Amino acid sequence: MIAVNGSKFDSFGGMNIPPSSYFNEPDINKIAIFLDEYRLPYRVELNQIEGIDYVIYSEEFELDDNVTMDEVKHRVKSWQASYMGTDYARLVKSERDIVLIKSKQDAKVCCYPCIIAIIAAFLMVFIRVPYYAVMALVVGYIILIFAAFIIAYGYFFLGGKKTEIHLTFSFEMPIHVKMRLDGNAVDSTSDYESLKKNIQGHTKQSGPGVLW
Amino acid sequence: MAEIPTPATDYSAQSKKRPLGITVISILMILGALLNLAGTPGNMILYGVLYGIFYLALGAFDLIIGIALFQLIPWARIVAIIMQIIGLVLSFIVTAWVGSLLEALLPGASLILYLAMIPSVIISLIVILYLMQGSVKAAFDSGKW
Numbered sequence: 358m359i360a361v362n363g364s365k366f367d368s369f370g371g372m373n374i375p376p377s378s379y380f381n382e383p384d385i386n387k388i389a390i391f392l393d394e395y396r397l398p399y400r401v402e403l404n405q406i407e408g409i410d411y412v413i414y415s416e417e418f419e420l421d422d423n424v425t426m427d428e429v430k431h432r433v434k435s436w437q438a439s440y441m442g443t444d445y446a447r448l449v450k451s452e453r454d455i456v457l458i459k460s461k462q463d464a465k466v467c468c469y470p471c472i473i474a475i476i477a478a479f480l481m482v483f484i485r486v487p488y489y490a491v492m493a494l495v496v497g498y499i500i501l502i503f504a505a506f507i508i509a510y511g512y513f514f515l516g517g518k519k520t521e522i523h524l525t526f527s528f529e530m531p532i533h534v535k536m537r538l539d540g541n542a543v544d545s546t547s548d549y550e551s552l553k554k555n556i557q558g559h560t561k562q563s564g565p566g567v568l569w
Numbered sequence: 570m571a572e573i574p575t576p577a578t579d580y581s582a583q584s585k586k587r588p589l590g591i592t593v594i595s596i597l598m599i600l601g602a603l604l605n606l607a608g609t610p611g612n613m614i615l616y617g618v619l620y621g622i623f624y625l626a627l628g629a630f631d632l633i634i635g636i637a638l639f640q641l642i643p644w645a646r647i648v649a650i651i652m653q654i655i656g657l658v659l660s661f662i663v664t665a666w667v668g669s670l671l672e673a674l675l676p677g678a679s680l681i682l683y684l685a686m687i688p689s690v691i692i693s694l695i696v697i698l699y700l701m702q703g704s705v706k707a708a709f710d711s712g713k714w
Contacts, residue, residue: 430714444586446707449714460704462589503688510692514590514699521703 414538414549420557422531426452429526429534429556433457436555441548445522453526457552459545462517469509477502520545522552587641588708590699594649598635602628646700646709653697660686 393415400414420429436442437457445457480498518541527533534556538549605628613621634652637645664686668679699705 434714446586446704446710447714448703448707448710452714455714456703456707458704458707460588460702464589467589467593507688507691507695511695513593514695515702517590517704519704 412538412542412546414542414546415536416553417533417535418553418557420532420534424532424558426526426532429532432555432558433524433552436552439551439555441551445548453528455524457522457524459520459548460517461519462513466509466513466516470506470513473502473506473509477506520548522549524556586708587639588705591638591641591705591708594696594699595635595638598631598638598649602631602635604628605631641709643709646705650697650700653693653700657690657693660689 400412433447433455437445437447442457444459444461446460448456448458450456477498520538520542521540522545523535523537523539525535536549536553536556538545542549605624609621609625609628612624631652634645634648638649664682665679668682671678671682
């Protein structure tokens with residue numbers, strides 16, 4: 358089931374949005390592209406049997422009149438330095454357009470190509486080649502090993518989980534912020550919320566310390 | 570009353586987080602470079618001084634790029650991509666050249682050589698694609714803004 362802002366898909370913001378059958382399949386990306394045209398905040402979640410499988414959040418808000426771009430930069434950087442944002446790297450597309458990316462690669466997968474190579478080398482010792490027919494077997498074996506090696510290698514480098522938070526800031530004052538959470542973001546909704554609060558300046562920057 | 574800096578306000582000491590893939594690529598690069606450097610005396614004796622010096626320079630260059638990648642120095646990513654592309658082009662040229670030489674002795678040799686090249690070409694392409702990903706770009710560019 359696809360939920361928009363917590364309710365079923367065709368009842369978003371009281372607007373007449375085509376039912377989910379309008380889209381050939383429950384493609385969350387297509388729905389997000391469609392909803393982008395409304396320029397209203399939305400939260401799309403694809404719920405399946407195991408729970409929420411995929412989320413896209415998109416929101417727009419304005420900051421206070423006195424908040425400058427330098428202050429925004431400070432808030433984003435301070436969030437990145439915090440516990441929640443430490444895994445995020447910042448890709449600067451332009452002064453007013455940045456993407457915060459969290460990428461996680463499975464360290465276990467990293468070992469698979471090495472294990473395949475070691476097992477393959479070990480097995481090669483026991484393969485003898487007395488006839489051409491067996492030679493063909495060895496060639497097939499090598500091709501299989503290479504294929505497995507390449508698949509493991511490709512999966513490790515290109516198959517990691519990525520969460521992206523796109524941030525766009527307007528030039529005029531007060532600064533208008535557009536935030537979008539995308540990618541494998543199911544586990545990152547709390548990161549998104551904390552960043553949003555930080556940008557809006559709703560976090561406590563200081564408090565009573567130990568040396569009061 | 571003295572102010573105590575909290576983690577939320579002090580980001581000056583923020584360290585760049587190295588992606589695991591970059592760690593793997595840089596370590597493999599450094600190991601390969603060290604093997605190249607270790608083989609230099611043997612190369613000089615077997616194939617001549619010029620060839621040995623070429624391999625020494627190649628090893629030193631790979632070592633520098635490997636260390637720069639490990640330290641997330643921004644230019645290292647671009648240089649590593651360029652090196653992978655040059656390596657791909659060179660391997661095609663060498664395969665075509667060796668294949669044409671062997672073709673006279675052994676018909677179909679160049680086809681076998683091209684087929685043998687496929688795994689290394691795919692791996693190079695995977696590395697290039699990985700180095701061009703936004704997350705890797707971001708890891709190398711984090712200092713800006």
